[in-house]
Amino acid sequence: MKQTGYACAFGAGTIINAIATWKGAAFGIDLKTEAEVILTDSKKIQGYMEEGGDTTLIERCVELTLARFGSKYGAKVSTKSEIPIASGLKSSSAAANATVLATLDAIGEKLEPLEAIKIGVQAALDSKVTITGAFDDACASMLGGFVITDNRKMELIKREERDSEVLILAPDRKVFTSAANVTRSRLIGRWVELAYKEALEGNYEKSMTLNGFLYCAALGFSTEPMMAALEVGIKGTSLSGTGPAYTALGSTELLDKLEPVWRNMGGKVIRTKVNNTGGKTCR
Numbered sequence: 001m002k003q004t005g006y007a008c009a010f011g012a013g014t015i016i017n018a019i020a021t022w023k024g025a026a027f028g029i030d031l032k033t034e035a036e037v038i039l040t041d042s043k044k045i046q047g048y049m050e051e052g053g054d055t056t057l058i059e060r061c062v063e064l065t066l067a068r069f070g071s072k073y074g075a076k077v078s079t080k081s082e083i084p085i086a087s088g089l090k091s092s093s094a095a096a097n098a099t100v101l102a103t104l105d106a107i108g109e110k111l112e113p114l115e116a117i118k119i120g121v122q123a124a125l126d127s128k129v130t131i132t133g134a135f136d137d138a139c140a141s142m143l144g145g146f147v148i149t150d151n152r153k154m155e156l157i158k159r160e161e162r163d164s165e166v167l168i169l170a171p172d173r174k175v176f177t178s179a180a181n182v183t184r185s186r187l188i189g190r191w192v193e194l195a196y197k198e199a200l201e202g203n204y205e206k207s208m209t210l211n212g213f214l215y216c217a218a219l220g221f222s223t224e225p226m227m228a229a230l231e232v233g234i235k236g237t238s239l240s241g242t243g244p245a246y247t248a249l250g251s252t253e254l255l256d257k258l259e260p261v262w263r264n265m266g267g268k269v270i271r272t273k274v275n276n277t278g279g280k281t282c283r
Contacts, residue, residue: 001206001249002037002210003038003039003102003106003175004037004038004039005036005037005101005102005103005104005105005106005107005281006034006035006036006037006098006102006105006282006283007034007035007098007099007100007101007102007104007105007279007280007281008032008033008034008035008098008101008138008279008280008282009032009033009035009093009094009095009096009097009101009141009142009278009279010028010029010030010031010032010033010094010140010144010275010279011028011029011031011032011033011082011089011090011093011094011141012026012027012028012029012085012089012090012093012094012137012140012141013026013027013071013089013090013140013168013208013238013240013247013249014026014088014137014168014208014211014238014239014240014241014244014247015027015146015148015199015207015208015211015213015238016148016192016195016199016207016208016211017185017192017215017239017241017242018079018132018134018135018136018149018151018159018168019119019131019132019182019185019186019190019242019246020185020186020188020189020231021131021176021189021193021196021219022149022150022151022152023148023149023150023193023196023212024132024134024135024149024151024265025072025136025146025147025148025149025196025199025204025207025208026090026136026137026139026140026146026147026277027145027146027147027162027204027245027249027274028097028140028141028143028144028145028274028276028277028278029089029168029219029272029273029274029275030166030272030273030274031081031082031089031164031270031272032046032081032082032083032094032098033079033080033081033091033094033095033098034079034080034081034282035058035071035077035078035079035095035098035099035101035102035130036059036077036078036079036102036214036269037062037076037077037099037102037105037158038075038076038077038106038107039073039074039075039076039106039107039272040074040075040076041073041074042074043072043073043074044074044080044123045059045063045074045075045077046059046074046075046076046077047059047062047076047077047078047079048076048077048078049079049080049095050079050080050081051079051085052085053085054079054127054129055077056127056129057095057096057097057099057123057124057127058077058079058095058096058099060078060099060120060123060126060127061077061095061096061099061103061120062075062077062103062121063100063123064119064122064123064126065099065100065103065104065107065119066103066107067121068111069107069109069251071107072075072266073107074090074174074181076105077099077102077103079098079099081095082214082249084170084268085172087170087240087241087243087244087245088168088239088240088241088242088243088245089139089168089170089240089241089243089245089247090134090138090140090141090241090267092124092129092130092134092137092140093120093124093134093137093141093142094139094141094241094279096119096120096121096123096124096176097116097117097120097138097141097279098279099120100116100119100120100123101116101279101280101281102281103114104281105281106199106247107163110257112278113142113143113278114139114156115143117135117138117139117143118135118154120142121133121134121135121138121154124138126162132151133151133154135149135151135154136148136149137241138227139156139159139276141237141279142278142279143156143159143184143278143279144161144275144277144278145159145161145162145274145275145276145278146159146161146162146204147159148196148199148200148273155186157200158200159169159253160202162204162274162276163273163274163276164249164250164274165249165250165252165255165271165272165273165274166247166248166249166271166272166273166274167247167248167250167258167259167262167269167270167271168240168245168246168247168268168269168270168271168272169177169225169245169246169247169262169264169265169267169268169269170244170245170267170268170269170270171244171245171265171266171267171268172243172267172268173264173273181218181219183218184218185215185218185219187218188214188215188217188218191214192209192211192214194209194210195207195210195211195214198210203235204236205235205249206235206236208236208237208238208247208249209226209230209235209236209237209238211239212237212238212246213237214237215239215242215243219239219241219243221243221244223249225237225262225265226238226239226246226267227251228258228261228262228265229246229248229250229258232257232258232261233250233254233257234248234249234250234254234255234258235249235250235254236248236249236250237249246262246271249274255271258280259266259271
């Protein structure tokens with residue numbers, strides 16, 4: 001047994017937010033969370049996050065992973081992340097996936113990626129950091145690429161790889177998914193279904209833009225960042241998750257035009273790309 005395990009997983013951007021219909025879609029982004037798990041003889045699980053925040057989720061991920069294999073060890077688990085917390089960029093999914101993979105690495109066990117994802121989803125539900133379980137976000141984080149899912153059934157409908165640059169506008173405030181207005185989100189369900197159908201046909205940019213306008217209306221966010229993206233010729237832009245971050249997919253030339261506009265709106269602007277590789281053990 002290795003005793004210490006290391007892994008990383010990635011953030012993601014929203015194509016379809018699953019709160020309205022339980023059906024979602026997302027794409028991996030090249031911002032990572034790293035996790036370290038050290039097994040101990042005390043049966044206690046103790047978490048630490050370099051970026052700060054509640055450690056309940058990562059502790060529960062270790063607990064469920066150890067229980068899956070009947071392990072009696074305790075553990076110390078720590079994470080560090082490039083992903084802004086509570087911005088809609090799937091920091092929780094990345095932390096969960098990285099922690100599950102690091103725990104598997106520490107105990108010398110393996111699971112199929114979807115099985116590992118489901119442990120993290122259950123931990124997220126147990127920790128009350130998600131409404132639907134965020135299976136779509138977790139799949140994008142763990143598998144990379146563009147994914148479409150049924151979150152209620154925890155079923156991966158489709159995955160494909162596409163290359164694109166990504167621009168992120170992350171305002172200087174936090175919005176926790178668990179506090180989202182579910183009632184208002186469910187009201188837009190029939191229109192979100194239209195966007196979901198576009199995603200199934202591979203029209204991801206059209207799908208995410210429809211999703212963005214719908215959820216901005218339901219959750220009370222400004223559409224100005226999205227309108228600015230459309231004005232420079234971007235075809236795919238959206239509120240990510242339940243906000244407050246926005247994402248845009250596009251070429252270098254188009255994002256070069258959008259970046260200074262978003263910078264003038266305040267907050268942090270991050271330039272990255274789609275991640276097609278997904279989570280992995282490291283070191």
